[in-house]
Amino acid sequence: MYLGIDLGTSGLRALLIDGQGRSLGAAEAHYKAVHPHAGWSEQDPAEWIAALDKAVATLRAAHPEFTALKGIGVAGHMHGATLLDAGNQVLRPCILWNDTRSHIEAAELDALAEMRALSANIVFPGFTAPKLVWVAKNEPEIFEKVSKVLLPAAYLNWYLTGEHVADMSDSAGTSWLDVGARDWSDTLLAASGMRAGQMPRLVEGSAPAGHLRADLAQAWGVGDVTVAGGAGDNAASACGIGALSEGQGFVSLGTSGVLLAARDGFAPAPETALHTFCHAVPDRWYQMGVMLSATDSLNWLSTITGKSPRALVEPLEATWHETLPPPGRVRFLPYLSGERTPHNDAAIRGSFTGLGTDTTVDDMVLAVLTGVAFGLRDSAEALRATGAELGQLFAIGGGSASTLWLKLIATVLGVPLAKPQGGEFGAALGAARLGLCAATGADPAQVMTPPAIGALIAPDPALAGAYESAYQAFRAAYPAIRSIQ
Structure with a gap:
């Protein structure tokens, strides 16, 4: 048996699989982030431990075969700063990936x-390094006590093994890793006042990181269990969907939107605002574009109109069925919380243009769906500029339930989108697969295979030209709107 742990921003999911990679059962436990000030987002790591204990207890009760556990992998939300003192006590709540308080420090480091030359990325406010510069400036008494900085997944690794250890994919989002060399950079650390000794030991995500602590093993009723290096959440999702090699990738329609492409080599392009990170398996990397408001754009419109997201989309789907409506006059820029790829603009905000007395809610819904598709197209253009192959992509995340939205995105991107045929295929499965590889020495390429395809959504060639023209207008709208905000 192998256990995958997906430590998310709002909850933890634990998945049990067997040696053939088949899902046996899953359990979840939830927690919340706190926002003590505008732009702040924090969590108490003790809540992660409580969630893990609860999820494991649920799995053990439901699955007697849990006692045959041999491997564990942890995936976690990236960039978070969990600060430990010399006695491994947490010094303050973890500063999360969506915390923007260190935007000034990020800009100073990025200059x-x-x-960029070593980390292969822009220093975004959500990354870990600027958070520590902020702590040094604003909480110097805490900064002086920092013995170790652990990402959320690495903190769970420490809880499980008693060792400070992290993987390459997660660590690539700190602005402290030389992403090409896959090692901590003394130069990058020194730029933010840090030392190599404050960093966890690095291993590949599919390699052993340690063994389950004896007291936990006894409490869980298991024997010797190998804990893998693990992964950042998007790398783990790529392992779950089988995106390891050039030409493989996915579109994720969650709160934020991600377009991820696996890369066989290292091809950084920080000027595009793409993320170039180590993959969770050796000698591979991945690149992704990130938009901050994907389904969150539809959720916002839901709040404004008082209708659920499903109720907003259903009339369009009922009207158009399996076909696609032409682009409308109303345009939506999906920058409700700023944007990462390709603009790296924390200040830009969303907007509607083309509104008239004849504008309906359906017009606005189509504009939101289209605006998100265009935001993903921005990432696709950036990826293609680096030489990334974007063939058939998997579509995952809550927004992928809408066939109309997927048809729209497929047409805008010019690539077919595949919906997985049920079952598990996310970060928890990817983490469990990493645990299996670490425990058995299995080849990741043989373990991390793509799921069966439930449906294939092709682009609409009849409307490709119309949406291409609408996309070019969308691109031209950003600098115009930016100039007056």
């Missing part, structure tokens, strides 16, 4: 030539 240093060595940052």
Whole structure:
């Protein structure tokens, strides 16, 4: 048996699989982030431990075969700063990925030539390094006590093994890792006042990181259990969907939107605002574009109109069935919380244009769906500029339930989208697969295979030209709107 742990922003999911990779059962436990000030987002790591204990207890009660556990992998939300003192006590709540308090510090670090050259990425406010610069400036008494900085997944690794250890894919989002060399950079650390000794030991995500602590093993009723290096959440999702090689990738329609492409080599392009990170398996990397408001754009419109997201989309789906409506006059820029790829603009905000007295709610819904599709197209253009192959992509996340939205995105991107045929295929499965590889030495390429395809959504060639023209207008709208905000 192998256990995958997906430590998310709002909850933890634990998945049990067998040696053939078949899902046996899952359990979840939830928690919340706190926002003590505008732009702040924090969590108490003790809540992660409580959630893990609850999920494991649920699995053990439902699955007697849990006692045959041999491997564990942890996936976690990236960039979070969990600060430990010399006695491994948490010094303050973890500063999460969506915390923007360190935007000034991020800009200062990003202005240093060595940052992009070595880390292969823009220093975004959500990354870990600027958070520590902020702590040094604003909480110096805490900064002086920092013995170790652990990402959320690495903190669970420490809880499980008693060792400070992290994987390459998660660590690539700190702005401290030389992503090409897959090692901590003394130069990058020094730029933010840090030392190599404050970092966890690095291993590949599919390699052993340690063994389950004896007291936990006894409490869980298991024997010797190998804990894998694990992964950042998007790398783990890529392992779950089988995206390891060039030409493989996925579109994720969650609160934020992600377009991820696996890469066989290292091809950084920080000027595009793409993320270039190590993959969770050796000698591979991945690149992704990130938009901050994907389904969150539809959720916002839901709040404004008083209708559920499903109720907003259903009339369009009923009207158009399996076909696609032409682009409307109303345009939506999906920058409700700023944007990462390709603009790296924390200040830009969303907007509607083309509204008239004849505008309906359906017009606005189509504009939101289209605006999100265009935001993903921005990432696709950035990826293609680096040489990434974007063939058939898997579509995952809550928004992928809408066939109309997927048809729209497929047409805008110019690639077919595949919906997985049920079952498990997310970060928890990817983490469990990493645990299996670490425990058995299995080849990740043989373990991390794509799921069966439940439906294939092809682009609509009849409307490709119309949506291409609408996309070019969308691109031209950003600088115009930005100039007056």
